[in-house]
Amino acid sequence: MALLKVEDISISFGGLRAVSGFNLELKPGELVGLIGPNGAGKTTVFNILTGFYQPQEGRVIFDGKDITGLGCHKINRLGIGRTFQNIRLFNELTVLDNVKIAYQYAGRYSWRHTIFRTGSYRRSEKEIADWALSRLEIFNLDGKAGEIAKNLPYGEQRRLEIARALAGRPKLLLLDEPAAGMNPQETMELLELIKWLRKEFSLTIFLIEHDMSLVMKLCERILVLDYGMTIAEGSPEEIRNNPRVIEAYLGEEVS
Amino acid sequence: MSQFLQQIVNGLSLGSIYALIALGYTMVYGIIRLINFAHGDIYMVGAFVGYFAFRAGLPLPLVFFLAMAVPALFGLTIEFFAYRPLRKRNAPRIAALITAIGMSLFLENLGILIFSPDPRPFPRVFTNEPIYFAGGVTISIPQILTLAFTSVLMISLTLFIRFTRTGKAMRAVSQDAEAAQLMGVNIDRIISVTFVIGSALAGAAGVMVGILIPRIEPLMGIMPGLKAFVAAVIGGIGVIPGAMLGGMLMGMAETLVTAFISSTWRDAIAFGLLIVILLIKPSGIFGSSSRTKV
Incomplete structure (x- = not known):
């Protein structure tokens, strides 16, 4: 059974449709990446999953329980932990x-x-x-x-x-650009750390990342978001060769 | 010299009252960035509860308990019915501020309606006979009581904030409410706790002022509330030790000005002090420079 099932969630801010019909299924133990250009709605997806925003359409089912509209702290206690794009420690x-x-x-x-x-x-x-x-x-x-x-x-x-x-002992860990601001060596260390954590704590990990080398090496499956919509989903290999992705996001830089 | 020391003693006891009220302002501000202008009136509620409790002949500890519990309930209720709905709707902060002013006017006028606007003499519980202290300085029993009880409250509060789980969560919420929520902290509960503690402290201040200056009326919260707010700003709003120091400074300045310059200048100089301190250190004595939200 899927640990997390996201069904057709959408959210708009004013006239901007930030996330539109987003679907996702995470099996226990999976490590999935979410990529996309700036402003594609990646962090918004995280904010919906953690209950920080309420989706206007769709549902989020975690561990067999509908958590749509539940408060942040309740969702967190059910087992979703996250980090932030800009560090937000106490x-x-x-x-x-x-x-x-x-x-x-x-x-x-x-x-x-x-x-x-x-x-x-x-x-x-x-x-x-x-x-x-x-x-x-x-x-x-x-x-x-x-x-x-x-x-x-x-x-x-x-x-x-x-x-x-x-520390909250999550089942699902959401990492929002964990490698932001790190040098290549630190990024490699982080990569090893994430792999190890996943095994050690039997975590399911969903991460947003801009560092392509990290995403490609780490994730088994990647979703590409553009203008709030999923434009591609697949293995790193498939994503790398997907023309829509190249057009929208990766450009000439893909090696 | 003894005159000066005498005024220091008087200033400390007045200042500790301001400090207690200032704590409520600063704690609420620290958690939800709201200047709760109804806070001065919560202190009035405490004074009236104390008044009726004393007249009913209740023992001192019970009087203090009631005078802290009832305002705490007021604080909790006001937060729940007036501020929380605005927060849930993501209303701009100015809306909450205006609501706070409205709440303040409501409580003042409710007080006038129920208790009539006439001042009442607070029951004389203790003799005001001065006790001679070293070097010709005198101190009265109400002053001793005020200083002692305020110290107990402040120390308890400090320990609570520093060492308990809820205290740490309060600090976490004041530093980053969103992150705290996403770490499992129920911020609504933390906000309620903050209002309860702040209001209870103001209630205690209300009774103490009744014992110290035995005259209470429904509008008695306005000036002390304003001064305590100023004290919180001087100390650095949102910073708990800042409110304590700011309150003491405010009380001291007021007493010294009254004694050595002129009582008509009292408030002008006290507020002038605020302006000077803020010119030198705009974020207050203990305040950190403006926080950037990202």
Whole structure:
């Protein structure tokens, strides 16, 4: 069964049809990319999936449940985590607190934790902190747990955003241009990290990316959006050779 | 010298009242970027609840509890019925601001309607007999009570914001509400909590002012509300320690000007202080430079 099923969603802002009849099906464990020129509506799709916008038409079904019109925090608690195109950390909080908040709030659906947890409040606070630290370790950020998020260098802020999104223990992770602003080497490291995370946490990943080399190497399937409409869908190979895509987006640069 | 110290003591107790009210302004602003102009009137509600509770002969802790709980309920209700619908419809911020002014006028006139516009003497719960302190400085029991209880409230609030899960979520929402929502934080609940805490603090300030300056009336919230707002801006709106410091500065400036210059100049100089501080540091003492939203 599909983990995520998006049926014909559309949204307009004023006269602009930002997303028009968008469909998507993600199977558990898939890694799918969403590409398209600037302003094609990619982030809008993310905003609909996370409940930040309500689609005017269509439905979003996640994990067998219709989540269309559900509030952001509820959708997040059901298991959709995301990162942002422009980094949006809780800048004045520590690195550790950024992760802890996501864990404590998004993790609420796991009522079993609450019931079977033993020991005092203090102990559970410590458990949470330990857990968050172990997550930071994956991202090589455990040494910076006590630092204020805004003081981290750019690359680390990007990693912290992913760490924070994962702290909610999502089933589906939405990454909005995770490689933006990274140099080629950092991008390659990110690629490995995403592959590893997906396996380690059995994640389904849907990502927006402008870095073609990353998308082509990482994704099994790619959707191309232009003017709010899906103009192509297929394997990286198919996308690379699709004339409509080349015309709309990739131009001469495809190698 | 002792005269000066005396005025410092007086200024601190007045300032702590302003600080308590300023906290509500600053917390609400920090979370939803709204200047809640009805906040000064919430403080009036607290004073009236305290008035009736004392007259009913309730013990002091219960009086304070009621005088914090009832305004908290007011704050919660106002947010729910007046501000939340606007937020849900993505109304421009000016609409919320006008609603806040409307709410303020509503509460003031409701107060006049129910309690009549005449000032009432607040029950004398404590003797105002000054207690002699070191160096000829005197302090009264209401002043001690005000300073002590304000300190307790401020310390509790600071600990709450710093260490509890809800406190951290409040900070997260004030830094990036959208991101917080997408991390599972229910911002409606956080906003409600903010209004409850802010209103409870204002309610406590209302009772304390009744004990300190035993005269209450339905329009009593206007000036202190305005001054507390100014205090919040001086400290850096949205910043909690800023509201505390701003309130103290405001109370101190007012008391010192009254004592050493002239009481007619009191408000002019207090507000002049605001202008000077904002000229030097436009975002307030603890305020960070303007945030860019991306």
